[in-house]
Amino acid sequence: MSTQDIRLGADIGGTFTDIALDLRGQIFSTKVLTNYAEPEQAILDGIEIVTQQAGIGYSDIDIVIHGTTLATNALIERRGAKTALVTTEGFRDVIEMRTENRFEQYDLNLKLPAPLIPREDRFVVSGRLDAQGRELQALDEARLNELAEIIREGGFGAVAIGFIHSYQNPIHEERARDILAAKLPGLPISISAEVSPQMREFERFNTVCANAYVRPQMEDYLVRLQSRLKDEGAQCPVFMIHSGGGLISVETAIEFPVRLVESGPAGGAIFAADVAARFGLEKVVSYDMGGTTAKICLIEDFTPQTARTFEVARTYRFCKGSGMPISIPVIEMIEIGAGGGSIAWVDSMGRIQTGPESAASEPGPACYARGGERPAITDADVMLGKIDPDNFADGAISLSKDAAANAIAKDVGGKLSLTPLEAAFGICEVVDENMANAARVHAVENGKNISENIMIAFGGAAPLHAARLCEKLGVDQCLIPPGAGVGSAIGFLKAPFGYEGLASRLVRLSDFDVDDVNSMLAGLRDTAERFVRAGSDGEIQREITAFMRYQGQGWEIPVAIPDRKLVASDITLIGDRFSESYARFFGRAIDGLGGLEIEIVTWSMKASDIREKPNAAALLTKGSAVAVSETRAVFDPSSDGLCDSKIVERSQLKAGDCVIGPAVIVEEETSTVITSPFDAILQADGTILLTRKEA
Amino acid sequence: MAGLSEIRMQVMWNRLISVVEEQALTLLRTAFSTSVREAGDLSAGVFNPQGLMLAQAVTGTPGHVNTMAEAVLHFLGEIPKEEMFEGDCYVTNDPWKGTGHLHDITMVAPSFKNGELVAFFACTAHVVDVGGRGFGADGKSVYEEGIQIPIMKFAERGVVNKDLINILRSNVREPNQVVGDFYSLAACNEVGHRRLIDMMDETNMLSLDELGEFIFSRSRTATLERIAKLPKGVWTNQMTVDGYDTPVTLATTLSVKNDEVNVDFAGTDGISKWGINCPLIYSKAYACYAVKCVVAPDIPNNSASLEPFTVDSPVNILNAERPAPVSLRHVMGHMVPDLVLGALAQALPGQIMSEGAAALWNIHISARPEAGKTGQNSEVLMFNSGGTGARPALDGLAATAFPSGVHTMPIEATEHTGPIVIWRKELRPDSGGAGRTRGGLGQIIEIAPSEGHEFDFSAMFDRVNHPARGRDGGEEGAPGVVELCDGTKLRPKGWQHVPAGKRLILKAPGGGGFGPASERSESAKAEDRLKGYVSEKE
Helix, strand or coil, X not given: CCCCCEEEEEEECCCEEEEEEXXXXXXXXXXXXXXXXXXXXXXXXXXXXXXXXXXXXXXXXXXXXXXXXXXXXHHXXXXXXXXXXXXXXXXXCHHHHCCCCCCCCCCCCCCCCCCCCCHHHEXXXXXXXXXXXXXXXXXXXXXXXXXXXXXXXXXXXXXXXXXXXCCCCCHHHHHHHHHHHHHXXXXXXXXXXXXXXXXXXXXHHHHHHHHXXXXXXXXXXXXXXXXXXXXXXXXXXXXEECCCCCEEEHHHHHHCHHHHCCHHHHHHHHHHHHHHHHCCCCEEEEEEECCCCEEEEXXXXXXXXXXXXXXXXXXXXXXXXXXXXXXXXXXXXXXXXXXXXXXXXXXXXXXXXXXXEECCCCCCCHHHCCCCCCCEHHXXXXXXXXXXXXXXXXXXXXXXXXXXXXXXXXXXXXXXXXXXXXXXXXXXXXXXXXXXXXXXXXXXHCCCCHHHCEEEEECCCHHHHHHHHHHHHCCCEXXXXXXXXXXXXXXXXXXXXXXXXXEEEEEEHXXXXXXXXXXXXHHHHHHHHHHHHCCCCCCEEEXXXXXXXXXXXXXXXXXXXXXXCCCCCHHHHHHHHHHHHHHXXXXXXXXXXXXXXXXXXXXXXXXXXXXXXXXXXXXXXXXXXXXXXXXXXXXXXXXXXXEEEEEEEHHHCXXXXXXXXCEEEECCCCEEEECCCEEEEECCCCCEEEEECCC | CCHHHHHHHHHXXXXXXXXXXXXXXXXXXXXXXXXXXXXXXEEEEEECCCCCEEEECCCCCHHHCCHHHHHHHHHHHHCCHHHCCCCCEEEECCCCCCCCCCCEEEEEEEEEECCEEEEEEEEEEECCCCCCCCCCCCCCCHHHCCCCCCCEEEEECCEECHHHHHHHHHHCCCHHHHHHHHHHHHHHHHHHHHHHHHHHHHCCCCCCHHHHHHHHHHHHHHHHHHHHCCCCEEEEEEEEECCCCCCEEEEEEEEXXXXXXXXXXXXXXXXXXXXXXXXXXXXXXXHHHHHHHHHCCCCCCCHHHHCCEXXXXXXXXXXXXXXXXXXXXXXXXXXXXXXXXXXHHHHCCCCCCCCCCCCCCCEEEEEEECCCCCCCCEEEEECCCCCCCCCCCCCCCCCCCCCCCCCCCCHHHHHHHCCEEEEEEEECCCCXXXXXXXXXXXXXXXXXXXXXXXXXXXXXXXXXXXXXXCECCCCCCCCCEEEECCCCECCCEEEEEECCCCCEEEECCCCCCECCHHHCCHHHHHHHHHHCCCCCCC
């Protein structure tokens, strides 16, 4: 671990595998198509390219950091192992009954997502703990021995164990694992108390099932990847990025592969957090817009917001509740079906709608002229002049503006008596408004005001829409860093060795046993630090959070707990911090309600090695205007029409140059649209700053 | 460019819907009442200065679809405009002017911009307690069901009415939580107001008139187009359900005209002496919900999109007048969609789902230590659902709420709230009505008092004696069962006792089947047997 001069990040996404190589600060990157049959091959192909660019060999690489969407895809496409769930008698159907709710109330033909493990593969055993973790009924060990036979004969590739109240006491789950493991050597067994020790059985059981379900496949893949790398001469360790944005060893990832879900987007958030640190920006909203979705994440003090649970594999228009819950620490972001490929259409009330259906890469938007006939966001961007059809992807693909205009006219303009240009503007306005609404609601849910943030935009489509989004959100500044196309892979290189341990333990402030809490926190600390030590011997920083509420409420808010041995007087301190935090979220704390208890539901301990923070460079907010001769007609929302906009090559700009909006800065992978309320100033590191003109 | 104002209006409409979503979310996050925060029993909306609803949050439950829309007009009728000030907030729980029972608190707040009234925000939530006999069917009149708050000011110019809070605190069992929820409701309207003003500032809007006209004309046109496509005529339906102590027959006449769908409840049985009566405002909400699901599910709720759906009724159990007891009005209210869908099924043969469990199988448990022992006293509320009716092309949904929009809560959380142990909460095999498509399965729940405790519970269950009927040859769903583990049968409604050492067993009903069972595909039958949804019988 001593030197990490040469670091390599590899991000396997749905379409592309991105490779970024950091050679003592110099970045080399490439994109290759993801290889579904042999994902490791795409990584090796990519490494071949960047090592040649950099003039180094495999053996020179000091560390490989890898994130992958393979676990997510296995869950979405249901391509995991045949898995058995062993659960408490009386609760066979927890993962099938879900919340007993219809996520879309007006659709009488609603289909609920099928449980990850079908009913015939779910087995019950008696044995029961109460809410405090005390045994009410002994575990039926004879039945477990029978189940071992059934599982063996059933040809199962993995086992998940989830018992009621195991987050309080893992004794039955551990015993059940031991009995099954003795009879079923070699079969991977996951228990919910280890994978996700959080209260709420639907979420916890589903999480342990997901872990077991993807485990054989991920193990095969990771073992293959390591051995192929070794064969090529790499001697360095491989680490995995997890959904919470930290690094874990491959061995941990093999045991807890569910922690790899959403690791790619987590890399994007770390990328943005690193940009924030480079400029010393304390309040940032990251905006990542690709081909299919847009993701928005809040980053405060250079740290992305995290959550304890999220939903993957949404089956119904990205509708909340239509996927499966995964309870693990995760970088919290909101994802909506708004990308360059999202299809625009008109609903029964004559309202323009966008997504979530996507034209994807095949057939692609109509302007690709590869058979796509329905208008996508990219078509609207071409129509509005934001993208130059003759200079897209460095001229590699020539786009057809006529095809874009025809598709827009047919599906949108014609239905609303709008010209293709007006309809294209309508499409962009709707998609931008949808993203703005999602960002606003997400900020409100986290007790924040979105307009106080600076935006960091990356991903192929984000720079085309960022300025207009800032106008809608009242955001005054937006950064578009270089390398935005492979942001996640670069982000991996910045990730700390970090782990977040969670425990559900209900503690009322009126009944707060300091010793008990100290010993629980010590246990969490040991666990979290053990994971960090697997990859780092540097100094460790910790962050302790209690998730608190008034007794009787159902939603908890995070409150920071001092990182030291707690003493009795800390109870008042924690209560005060809760009240302050509550007021920040909801306007005012509830005062003067005698007897209303405050309680802590869940505890979190984050540990990570301390990374050297880059020396923050001040943002250049003033520049000298550059003279630009080339112009193109680009639609400008504030001017209600096409405006002559300056066209500048990003590579021609130098630090301190100012491009007065309206303008477009073009580069190989994307274009940055500067609407008339904004100017752009190039920073020393090549980042573009969009800054609102002074009134 | 002529098209631009069209586009801007569309964008503002989206934004307004987002404003009310934020409003509803604030309520979900701050509410104390389990039925709000876990089950989503709430609603939120924005209105123009004339009291017409512009947008309603999707978050929430259908029971409030248009109850709130009418409630705001009542507030306007009682509080003169010259007595409305910035920072005001008005409140009521009048079942006939709010949403049907005293537990639902409705708050309305005016929204001023530069001293001009530009909008009203309204929201409704179910609070934990309102005093009286508690949440149950045993009150003989609304006067026994709890404190009644006539339309009045909760806050004037930002100052909360302390007298109201004092009276409230002395009249309810959980004063902290109830008062907390009053504050949550007020906060949620405040959030809506702030977001609206932000939006108007950003877009230089002085009033919502133009936007309102755009929303109303679009919604009205779209709704009328849908109604025009329906077959015209008059259809009737009847459905008998358990009621409290004697069966209750619900009846409806559905008339589809060129520009209106009317539901009339004439022929329905009279007012019950138990608290299962429904004020018309609530029956109407569920009637509109059912029709809207079939006719115009994708059109957002607002005054214009709801206007063509009308409801009439003589005085009866679905149009109970003051002072009838109405605490459990949801049990009859939840039956209204099945009643109305049965009439629609004749207008649209082969297209309408079968009857389902309909009413939630909610249970309120009051647990305490056995005499002479020490332990915990606690009130526990659980939401449970039976199966929905089979759809023409799809099986019914197992253990899923319909028509209500609520969630259940995790049993691990429920067991933390009181001294009970839930030994089973699992699908109920063989409970879905057979058919070409099968009714959704109900569920089995077993609850026991913890060691050294006993409990009373308020039963509010239906379809025990009158199961969900199939359609087009489909068979009935299994009826519900309420009993002790020793086989003692219990009543489906009213307060009853579960002694220490015994388990309460609830078997929630299944949905009815659709089409003849003989036409069910072999693969579907094999799947049913493999998964144990249907046991060995063929």
